[in-house]
Amino acid sequence: MSGKTLGCETLHKGRVFSLVRERVALENGIAIDLDIIRHPGxxxxxxxxxxxxxxxxxxxxxxxxxxxxxxxxxxxxxxxxxxxxxxxxxxxxxxxxxxxxxxxxxxxxxxxxxxxxxxxxxxxxxxxxxxxxxxxxxxxxxxxxxxxxxxxxxxxxxxxxxxxxxxxxxxxxxxxxxx
Known part of the structure; x- marks a missing residue:
């Protein structure tokens, strides 16, 4: 297992990419917030x-x-x-x-x-x-x-x-x- 996404919020939607904040439960039991750039490739x-x-x-x-x-x-x-x-x-x-x-x-x-x-x-x-x-x-x-x-x-x-x-x-x- 790696991480499990608990929730996601879009912080910014731009012309080329979006910035999201995901709440992630890690396999060690810790939950963290990660800011992630979503890009089409x-x-x-x-x-x-x-x-x-x-x-x-x-x-x-x-x-x-x-x-x-x-x-x-x-x-x-x-x-x-x-x-x-x-x-x-x-x-x-x-x-x-x-x-x-x-x-x-x-x-x-x-x-x-x-x-x-x-x-x-x-x-x-x-x-x-x-x-x-x-x-x-x-x-x-x-x-x-x-x-x-x-x-x-x-x-x-x-x-x-x-x-x-x-x-x-x-x-x-x-x-x-x-x-």
């Missing part, structure tokens, strides 16, 4: 070219005070599969279609207080398309050698968790010849 993708370069974005993130390096990603729309979301976001954010998609896995970026799951894919066989940024997206697309992106992680230039996870998930597959 997301998809992220590692877009690789035939030259083993990576299409990355440098995106403004107000919450962290500036621009950061990221792989393209976006929130799942209702009734949308993770792969459909990944395909949509690839075109919207970087202006590319992909011929081949590989599911790399799922990550839970902050399991201590959120139920968000990010589905991570590798997009290959890229072809140009028309970029369709959302009105609140400020980003720039950069083509970077895959090995250089890994060095950027080592140097601390890439700090985004989904990006680091996606890069190393892709590296494991590439090193083993699975893609």
């Amino acid at each position: 997301a998809a992220a993708m590692v877009p690789l070219t035939e030259k083993r370069t990576l299409m990355m974005i440098r995106q403004y993130r107000h919450a962290v005070g500036g621009f950061i390096w990221e792989i393209p990603a976006g929130t799942l729309d209702s009734a949308e599969t993770p792969l459909e979301c990944a395909k949509r976001e690839l075109v919207e954010e970087i202006g590319y279609w992909a011929r081949t998609w590989h599911k790399l896995g799922e990550i839970t970026p902050v399991p201590g207080y959120s139920d968000e799951r990010i589905h991570v894919f590798c997009a290959m066989g890229l072809s140009p398309a028309v970029q369709h940024l959302d009105k609140d997206e400020i980003l720039h697309v950069h083509e970077i050698r895959f090995e250089e992106a890994l060095k950027m992680v080592e140097r601390g230039e890439i700090s985004d968790a989904k990006t680091i996870s996606g890069l190393f998930m892709a590296k494991l597959r590439l090193d083993r010849g699975f893609m």
Whole structure:
């Protein structure tokens, strides 16, 4: 047994997520209140070219005070599969279609207080398309050698968790010849 939810109160319902407070009975008999972010989930993708370069974005993130390096990603729309979301976001954010998609896995970026799951894919066989940024997206697309992106992680230039996870998930597959 883990915990049993005794009650739930919605504290905030936002555009992307909700904040709830759940009363939880733990298996040791203690009851606690937990504040939890309820998120619809997301998809992220590692877009690789035939030259083993990576299409990355440098995106403004107000919450962290500036621009950061990221792989393209976006929130799942209702009734949308993770792969459909990944395909949509690839075109919207970087202006590319992909011929081949590989599911790399799922990550839970902050399991201590959120139920968000990010589905991570590798997009290959890229072809140009028309970029369709959302009105609140400020980003720039950069083509970077895959090995250089890994060095950027080592140097601390890439700090985004989904990006680091996606890069190393892709590296494991590439090193083993699975893609």
